[in-house]
Amino acid sequence: MGEIFTQMKRSTEANSFYAKIVEMWANKLNYFEEMIRKGETDFMVDIDEIQIENALMTLRKILSHYESELGDHHQLVGDCKYVIGLIFKFSGNNGICLDYMRKALETYSYTLGDHHQRTVNTMTLVRDLEEVMQSPLKGNSLVA
Numbered sequence: 001m002g003e004i005f006t007q008m009k010r011s012t013e014a015n016s017f018y019a020k021i022v023e024m025w026a027n028k029l030n031y032f033e034e035m036i037r038k039g040e041t042d043f044m045v046d047i048d049e050i051q052i053e054n055a056l057m058t059l060r061k062i063l064s065h066y067e068s069e070l071g072d073h074h075q076l077v078g079d080c081k082y083v084i085g086l087i088f089k090f091s092g093n094n095g096i097c098l099d100y101m102r103k104a105l106e107t108y109s110y111t112l113g114d115h116h117q118r119t120v121n122t123m124t125l126v127r128d129l130e131e132v133m134q135s136p137l138k139g140n141s142l143v144a
Contacts (some may be wrong), residue, residue: 011069017078018062022080025055029086052091059084078107082122089129098129 003014037042063080070077085100105126108119 008065014065015069018065019076019079022062022076022083023059025083026060026086029083029090033086052087055087057086059087073107073110075107075111078104078111078118081107089127094129094132098126098133101126101129 001109059080063077063084065081066077081100082104085097085104088094088100090096101122105119105122108116108122112119114120114123
């Protein structure tokens with residue numbers, strides 16, 4: 001649908017549609033993180049590699065659209081980078097996650113400022129990931 005809006009030169013509608021997809025994935029991943037914190041991991045059997053690859057493919061297309069339409073310094077670009085990072089986090093790829101989170105942090109700092117809650121939360125996650133990556137086990141767990 002987003003691609004159809006883009007082809008029709010209806011960027012506002014395309015951006016809104018894509019923002020809902022990014023938001024849906026953010027909500028799902030935040031829910032997963034909360035479940036893991038509570039020690040509940042039964043939901044993990046419902047996530048497979050195909051879903052992860054499809055999500056990454058879709059979100060990378062959205063990111064490409066956002067970057068070409070909005071530039072690098074827009075909150076929607078930061079949101080998409082953040083969610084892609086979360087997917088890598090949940091798939092155990094903390095190094096790639098950290099790269100995306102740093103990019104999201106840079107975007108949030110530029111667009112929202114260093115004191116905005118989203119920037120602060122992302123900064124905390126980046127620090128936590130950096131600590132995990134420096135640990136002797138290189139921390140490839142689901143939650144840093």
